[in-house]
Amino acid sequence: MTSRKIPVIDSDTRAIRRASRIVGTRIAIACAGVVADASHELRTPLAVLDARLQILQRALPTGDPSSSVVADLRSDAKDLIHIVNELLESAEIGGAAVHDTAVVDLVAAVDAAMQSMALIAIDKHITIELDAPQPGPGPVRVPASSITRCVVALLDNAVRFTPRDSAITVGVAVTKKTVAVTVRDRGPGIHGIDHARIFDRFAHSAPPDADGDEARTGFGIGLSLVREIAVRYGGSVHVFTSTAAGTALSLTVPRAKQTRSAL
Numbered sequence: 481m482t483s484r485k486i487p488v489i490d491s492d493t494r495a496i497r498r499a500s501r502i503v504g505t506r507i508a509i510a511c512a513g514v515v516a517d518a519s520h521e522l523r524t525p526l527a528v529l530d531a532r533l534q535i536l537q538r539a540l541p542t543g544d545p546s547s548s549v550v551a552d553l554r555s556d557a558k559d560l561i562h563i564v565n566e567l568l569e570s571a572e573i574g575g576a577a578v579h580d581t582a583v584v585d586l587v588a589a590v591d592a593a594m595q596s597m598a599l600i601a602i603d604k605h606i607t608i609e610l611d612a613p614q615p616g617p618g619p620v621r622v623p624a625s626s627i628t629r630c631v632v633a634l635l636d637n638a639v640r641f642t643p644r645d646s647a648i649t650v651g652v653a654v655t656k657k658t659v660a661v662t663v664r665d666r667g668p669g670i671h672g673i674d675h676a677r678i679f680d681r682f683a684h685s686a687p688p689d690a691d692g693d694e695a696r697t698g699f700g701i702g703l704s705l706v707r708e709i710a711v712r713y714g715g716s717v718h719v720f721t722s723t724a725a726g727t728a729l730s731l732t733v734p735r736a737k738q739t740r741s742a743l
Contacts, residue, residue: 522564530557562625583619583736593631605645612652617659621736622713633702634663641667662730675719679707
């Protein structure tokens with residue numbers, strides 16, 4: 481008996497691939513449109529909110545105990561405005577890399593994220609510790625709010641899986657061209673999924689076999705946004721290590737080039 485090969489219809493295959501590309505492009509355009517529309521709708525009410533907080537801030541008497549809370553609320557409102565503007569810009573330019581960005585202090589942005597997440601970590605009696613070189617790593621050319629957002633997302637992931645009464649470490653390491661921020665937790669490690677895939681939107685993994693802390697199964701969109709922001713500014717994010725003793729996720733961004741006046 482002779483085997484018979486089934487002919488491949490190249491024209492149909494090409495047509496299917498072409499149709500798939502067209503559908504994919506239209507979906508991407510539609511998603512970008514939704515993001516742009518939502519950003520436009522949020523921009524005005526957020527600006528109004530910031531203006532009202534500013535009025536309230538100016539009306540408070542000197543030494544009022546509410547002053548620090550109102551100042552924090554204004555800072556949060558400004559961060560939200562920046563996030564909306566960034567989403568809108570990303571939708572308009574397709575997430576292209578950005579190079580013309582103000583130079584900022586990375587450690588200060590990391591510290592802001594740590595202070596925000598400390599309010600959540602305290603419920604589980606988890607401490608967040610910073611391990612940064614002295615003097616600091618120098619400036620980076622990434623918006624401070626973007627650094628803060630990335631570290632908040634990394635810390636949020638760490639807090640979810642770190643057992644009570646333990647610690648999370650935020651380490652800062654410097655090379656000639658980059659600065660890395662590594663968040664180490666004491667969770668059960670990543671199981672049942674390729675480590676690179678945890679940065680995909682809504683990635684899910686199989687639960688670990690051992691009983692104990694919460695299974696690291698759902699990763700939401702927080703880590704995917706970290707990757708999008710990192711890539712946008714010429715950086716990256718990856719799983720540095722993951723064992724039964726914990727996981728370390730590392731965000732790397734380029735250092736700002738020093739001008740002659742700074743040397």
